Amino acid sequence: MNDWEKRLSGSLPVANGFTSELERKVRERVAMEKKKSRKVWLRVLPLAAAAVLMVGLWRFGESRQPLQAEGIGALSGDAFGDKEFTLKVFGGGSMNSETLKRQFIIRHPSVDISMSGQWDGKGRSLADYRNALDRGEDVLVVPTAIYRELAAEGRVVPLEPYILKDKLDLSDMHAPVLDALKAIGGGELQGLAGEFSSSALFVNPELFAKNGVELPREGATVQEILDIAKRFEGTGTTGLVTESRDSGNPAETALRLGQASGLQLYGGDPMLQTSYSALSGKGWITLFDQVAEGFREGWIAPSPDLDFSGRKGIPMSEVVQNDLFGGGKAAMRFGDTSFYRELASTEAERPAVAGNKSEPVKRNWKTVSYELHINAVNASDLLDMSQIYVINAKSVNKDAAWELVKAAVFLSKTDKDADNRMDLPVFEEAMKTQPEERWRAFYMESGSKKLNENSLPIYEGADYLGILSTEDGQQMKRWAKGELSSEDALGLIDNVLARNLLALEKNLFREGIARGKD
Amino acid sequence: MDFDYLQYTAADYDRGSVLDQLMKAYGRDVWNFALMLTRNRDSADDIAQDVFLKVYEKLPEFRGQSSVKTWILTITRHAALDQLRSSWVRRVMLLEFLPGGHHPSAEKELFKRLQNEEVWLAVLALPLKLREVLLLTCHYGMSMEETAGLLGVAKGTVKSRLHRARAAMNRKVTASEALNVGGEWI
Numbered sequence A: 001m002n003d004w005e006k007r008l009s010g011s012l013p014v015a016n017g018f019t020s021e022l023e024r025k026v027r028e029r030v031a032m033e034k035k036k037s038r039k040v041w042l043r044v045l046p047l048a049a050a051a052v053l054m055v056g057l058w059r060f061g062e063s064r065q066p067l068q069a070e071g072i073g074a075l076s077g078d079a080f081g082d083k084e085f086t087l088k089v090f091g092g093g094s095m096n097s098e099t100l101k102r103q104f105i106i107r108h109p110s111v112d113i114s115m116s117g118q119w120d121g122k123g124r125s126l127a128d129y130r131n132a133l134d135r136g137e138d139v140l141v142v143p144t145a146i147y148r149e150l151a152a153e154g155r156v157v158p159l160e161p162y163i164l165k166d167k168l169d170l171s172d173m174h175a176p177v178l179d180a181l182k183a184i185g186g187g188e189l190q191g192l193a194g195e196f197s198s199s200a201l202f203v204n205p206e207l208f209a210k211n212g213v214e215l216p217r218e219g220a221t222v223q224e225i226l227d228i229a230k231r232f233e234g235t236g237t238t239g240l241v242t243e244s245r246d247s248g249n250p251a252e253t254a255l256r257l258g259q260a261s262g263l264q265l266y267g268g269d270p271m272l273q274t275s276y277s278a279l280s281g282k283g284w285i286t287l288f289d290q291v292a293e294g295f296r297e298g299w300i301a302p303s304p305d306l307d308f309s310g311r312k313g314i315p316m317s318e319v320v321q322n323d324l325f326g327g328g329k330a331a332m333r334f335g336d337t338s339f340y341r342e343l344a345s346t347e348a349e350r351p352a353v354a355g356n357k358s359e360p361v362k363r364n365w366k367t368v369s370y371e372l373h374i375n376a377v378n379a380s381d382l383l384d385m386s387q388i389y390v391i392n393a394k395s396v397n398k399d400a401a402w403e404l405v406k407a408a409v410f411l412s413k414t415d416k417d418a419d420n421r422m423d424l425p426v427f428e429e430a431m432k433t434q435p436e437e438r439w440r441a442f443y444m445e446s447g448s449k450k451l452n453e454n455s456l457p458i459y460e461g462a463d464y465l466g467i468l469s470t471e472d473g474q475q476m477k478r479w480a481k482g483e484l485s486s487e488d489a490l491g492l493i494d495n496v497l498a499r500n501l502l503a504l505e506k507n508l509f510r511e512g513i514a515r516g517k518d
Numbered sequence B: 001m002d003f004d005y006l007q008y009t010a011a012d013y014d015r016g017s018v019l020d021q022l023m024k025a026y027g028r029d030v031w032n033f034a035l036m037l038t039r040n041r042d043s044a045d046d047i048a049q050d051v052f053l054k055v056y057e058k059l060p061e062f063r064g065q066s067s068v069k070t071w072i073l074t075i076t077r078h079a080a081l082d083q084l085r086s087s088w089v090r091r092v093m094l095l096e097f098l099p100g101g102h103h104p105s106a107e108k109e110l111f112k113r114l115q116n117e118e119v120w121l122a123v124l125a126l127p128l129k130l131r132e133v134l135l136l137t138c139h140y141g142m143s144m145e146e147t148a149g150l151l152g153v154a155k156g157t158v159k160s161r162l163h164r165a166r167a168a169m170n171r172k173v174t175a176s177e178a179l180n181v182g183g184e185w186i
Helices: A003-009 A020-034 A034-045 A044-061 A062-076 A096-105 A126-135 A144-152 A160-165 A177-183 A205-210 A222-230 A251-260 A280-295 A315-321 A337-345 A398-414 A416-420 A434-445 A461-466 A473-480 A486-510 B004-007 B014-038 B041-061 B068-085 B088-094 B104-116 B119-124 B128-139 B144-151 B154-180
Strands: A083-093 A111-116 A137-143 A195-203 A240-241 A330-336 A366-368 A388-392
Touching: A003 B119, A003 B128, A003 B154, A020 B014, A020 B041, A083 A126, A083 A398, A096 A398, A126 A137, A126 A144, A137 A398, A144 A177, A144 A388, A195 A337, A195 A434, A205 A330, A205 B068, A222 A240, A222 A251, A222 A280, A222 A330, A251 A280, A251 A330, A251 A473, A251 A486, A280 A473, A280 A486, A315 A337, A330 A337, A337 A434, A366 A434, A388 A398, A434 B068, A461 A486, A473 A486, B014 B041, B014 B068, B014 B128, B041 B068, B068 B128, B068 B144, B119 B128, B119 B154, B128 B144, B128 B154, B144 B154
Parallel strands: A083 A111, A083 A137, A240 A330
Antiparallel strands: A137 A388, A195 A330, A195 A366
């Protein structure tokens, strides 16, 4: 080899002409090519981002300082800054979608968000969600039973690798929610939720003090609570008011209390078409006897029906005031997070709607945790996540989808609109601005809040199993009056349950969900 | 960096991320090759951008027909030839490249540096067909087969051009060394 050939095999004696500026220009041209129609937008991107940021800062207000700092920081290191694409989101509610979009665009101004399939009064079927996945929607917002199914079908992405990669600390998230999401996801965390719904015991300390009855302890059993309720007999104060009103079925309360205390409604798994009614046995009979006694003796009672009297609607304040607990006439009531919101919202000064202004009502109440066994069946009745964010396994924008999921989940830490929603944030710290004694019970773990294979949510399970007490209403009223034995009442409900389980299994098979025999 | 995985990637991989890696790995090669073909810094800038834009567009179609480097240099060559064929370049670049000729300031600086590397200057003075063969084999280390594939010519043609290029280089370098006895470039 000649000397000149050796020199030619070395480096060209000039500085690297492919500068970072050229790299930047390439990325910019890639983005422009991808969406030529938005060239103008891309040119003004820095200005637009700054404008959005300014608007965002203004909207979030002083209480969002940490988020603002994060947004500014994120802008300078936006992982998607050199790309321009639309992230497609399907499902979920509409209440926080604008806030979510606003928060996301501050961090990633080059990413557009398209939302569809949001709650419009109609339920979404499994087929709707499957179609959305097929269409290539990046993020789906799904209820628990759909989450279970999509996870089982392997159509959504396990999130733990992303969490590990980002070193995301979820230790301050309500642990039972994470556990449930993992259990429902087949042992893998395949979705995240920002809110959850659970159950607590609402108590009126003033009525307890007035009647010389001790408040139930934290983590009290259902049996202890019934015993305490009985002590209000003959005091003029209802010990325990039921969630269903006067025209409702009194057996519903007994069924809910039975499940909360760990009694099984059914055995087997409808998904495997092996389910059977378990609504019998001494435990159920004893509980039904005790509840029927409470109805007869008046220490358990329903609230009066709402009086619409030709009106199309009733203000929430009236609904709550009409409730025996809300109206200060009952010492205790089981309730979920939506009841918490109803009580809390009617105590706050709220603007008039269509000229009707609800006067705020101050009440004396707090919540107490009770021993809750959600590992029996119908766990969704006692711990539920109605909006679980999952990432489509077919998404071409998985990293961005993950950023959106994170934003959605952490939105519950800061969202000012949270007071308007029925569920509670998975981050307890988000509740700190509210009186702690009123919400703490929802975040306490008592009994078993871990799901097992028998307590996983069933697709359309609520449609078949949640309406057991709507039939035989008159017969159940006879039971509450002592005119029908608990064995007979349970027998009637058992017939409905057996029939509904069969119908449920058939439906699951028809939907292509059941994985057992035909 | 080994980019062989590109031929096996699914359709939904992150092209933007791959592009970043490719620019880091081959950006300099692309720009240098473009510069040596066009002998114009601005053209090299434009071509390098065009090349990586094309790479981004064609990534899903890349299935290992050649090495990634060969593929990218092929795109670079095509872009450079397109550039040279354009009317503006014809008008400006038809002048034979000569040291000390009239060049914009950026080029002056560039060629000032090259003056101290008479070998590279000699390469730049070669006709395009000989220059590209010499660069691909001697500088980019490609085999005869790879070079033939990249240029779209027979292996024998590559051999022939390479022989002529070597002969020209020997003449030029020898002459240059003779001229440089006095230590100054004329």
